[in-house]
Amino acid sequence: MIEESGNKRKTMAEKRQLFIEMRAQNFDVIRLSTYRTACKLRFVQKRCNLHLVDIWNMIEAFRDNGLNTLDHSTEISVSRLETVISSVYYQLNKRLPSTHQISVEQSISLLLNFMIAAYDSEGRGKLTVFSVKAMLATMCGGKMLDKLRYVFSQMSDSNGLMIFSKFDQFLKEVLKLPTAVFEGPSFGYTEHSVRTCFPQQKKIMLNMFLDTMMADPPPQCLVWLPLMHRLAHVENVFHPVECSYCRCESMMGFRYRCQQCHNYQLCQNCFWRGHASGPHSNQHQMKEHSSWKSPAKKLSHAISKSLGCVPTREPPHPVFPEQPEKPLDLANIVPPRPLANMNDTMVSHTSSGVPTPTKRLQYSQDIPSPLADEHALIASYVARLQHCARVLDSPSRLDEEHRLIARYAARLAAEAGNMPFTFLEELCAY
Numbered sequence: 001m002i003e004e005s006g007n008k009r010k011t012m013a014e015k016r017q018l019f020i021e022m023r024a025q026n027f028d029v030i031r032l033s034t035y036r037t038a039c040k041l042r043f044v045q046k047r048c049n050l051h052l053v054d055i056w057n058m059i060e061a062f063r064d065n066g067l068n069t070l071d072h073s074t075e076i077s078v079s080r081l082e083t084v085i086s087s088v089y090y091q092l093n094k095r096l097p098s099t100h101q102i103s104v105e106q107s108i109s110l111l112l113n114f115m116i117a118a119y120d121s122e123g124r125g126k127l128t129v130f131s132v133k134a135m136l137a138t139m140c141g142g143k144m145l146d147k148l149r150y151v152f153s154q155m156s157d158s159n160g161l162m163i164f165s166k167f168d169q170f171l172k173e174v175l176k177l178p179t180a181v182f183e184g185p186s187f188g189y190t191e192h193s194v195r196t197c198f199p200q201q202k203k204i205m206l207n208m209f210l211d212t213m214m215a216d217p218p219p220q221c222l223v224w225l226p227l228m229h230r231l232a233h234v235e236n237v238f239h240p241v242e243c244s245y246c247r248c249e250s251m252m253g254f255r256y257r258c259q260q261c262h263n264y265q266l267c268q269n270c271f272w273r274g275h276a277s278g279p280h281s282n283q284h285q286m287k288e289h290s291s292w293k294s295p296a297k298k299l300s301h302a303i304s305k306s307l308g309c310v311p312t313r314e315p316p317h318p319v320f321p322e323q324p325e326k327p328l329d330l331a332n333i334v335p336p337r338p339l340a341n342m343n344d345t346m347v348s349h350t351s352s353g354v355p356t357p358t359k360r361l362q363y364s365q366d367i368p369s370p371l372a373d374e375h376a377l378i379a380s381y382v383a384r385l386q387h388c389a390r391v392l393d394s395p396s397r398l399d400e401e402h403r404l405i406a407r408y409a410a411r412l413a414a415e416a417g418n419m420p421f422t423f424l425e426e427l428c429a430y
Contacts, residue, residue: 015113018047022181031274033186038227040181045139048111049102051232053092054142055150056408061088062133072130072154072166078116081127085111088136118180119173130154134173144214144229149320152209162204168194175221183224193221206320230290239292243267245275255289 022043030036045051062068065084070076089104096102119131133154137147155166171193178187197212197219198204204212212219218226231253239251244264251267258264261280274282 018110018114030272034223035272037178037183037224042228042231049107050139051141053140055146058136058140067129070129074129075126078125082112118176131173138174148213152206160205234290241265245270245277256286259285
């Protein structure tokens with residue numbers, strides 16, 4: 001009895017560990033809810049090592065575990081979810097150098113418990129396939145453009161039109177993330193969320209979807225999402241500028257410049273906490289800077305601009321074909337990775353009925369067949385395409401999701417020097 005009680009307390013401590021660590025970061029002192037939410041989710045992303053897994057890796061994991069063959073409304077058990085998560089992290093460690101290996105067991109535990117807390121608050125022990133895809137595609141690393149293209153491929157019909165009911169379901173799922181980090185009052189789902197994103201348009205194609213999601217500003221309910229990506233980009237940006245409030249001689253991350261007070265600049269910590277000094281007020285408009293330019297470079301840019309030498313700003317994303325491309329059957333090219341490499345999972349049940357893994361899935365680290373490695377599987381797919389003129393002559397057969405995989409495969413093959421560059425360049429092209 002005492003041992004059982006001790007195990008139960010240990011299980012509860014594991015479930016709460018991520019939230020305890022997040023509270024210790026004191027994010028709640030951040031004044032603006034958008035920054036507060038983005039910081040919390042960025043912390044979860046990094047603590048779970050999801051920032052090391054890009055969208056291509058995540059799509060591979062979905063396919064390897066057969067999620068691409070399941071209907072979005074299909075429910076999967078926590079033990080199967082653990083299988084998916086395990087494959088993500090064990091394959092990640094294979095890609096990382098030996099000096100940068102992550103703790104797979106800890107990462108699995110943190111992410112699994114976070115997903116259960118966010119998506120299974122009723123303790124049913126099941127999550128839908130769409131919940132898993134929406135959460136992992138949003139929280140993984142990689143470019144926001146590629147993530148949005150994948151998300152759109154999951155919400156559009158055969159004519160390339162967005163299905164509003166599926167977009168509504170996507171918002172329900174993705175807005176559970178702010179709710180999970182206690183920001184539901186600011187960014188929780190409402191029945192009007194869809195119309196706030198697309199108030200007038202009746203037919204939404206891929207380019208219009210990307211225009212809306214990547215606009216400045218983005219839809220209000222998702223304003224934290226691009227900010228989370230910007231946070232990742234500026235974490236190591238250095239500004240040799242003194243903060244006007246805390247007098248720190250330099251800044252890291254974002255820099256904020258007042259549009260009313262002369263040369264009044266704040267570091268991100270002071271701005272986020274609402275600090276002000278002298279004639280400056282929190283009501284003044286501030287401009288966010290994610291880089292620093294020297295006075296000489298600013299002068300050079302101003303002269304070039306006055307002479308018309310500055311190129312026009314590029315669009316936020318490429319323009320993609322409006323007609324969807326037919327999917328390519330990968331069943332005989334990249335088969336799902338067999339589950340024989342993993343030990344059976346033993347699942348115990350807590351008093352709430354939620355299955356709790358008691359034994360982690362272990363992948364074999366020394367697999368004799370090279371095709372067992374995900375990179376080799378994708379390389380075989382690239383090689384198959386290279387020698388298949390019919391497929392290469394029919395680019396319309398590749399849908400958005402397969403293009404993402406092809407880009408990732410081309411990048412891997414280029415790094416390994418396995419393919420001619422011209423072919424890889426063609427594969428990477430949109």
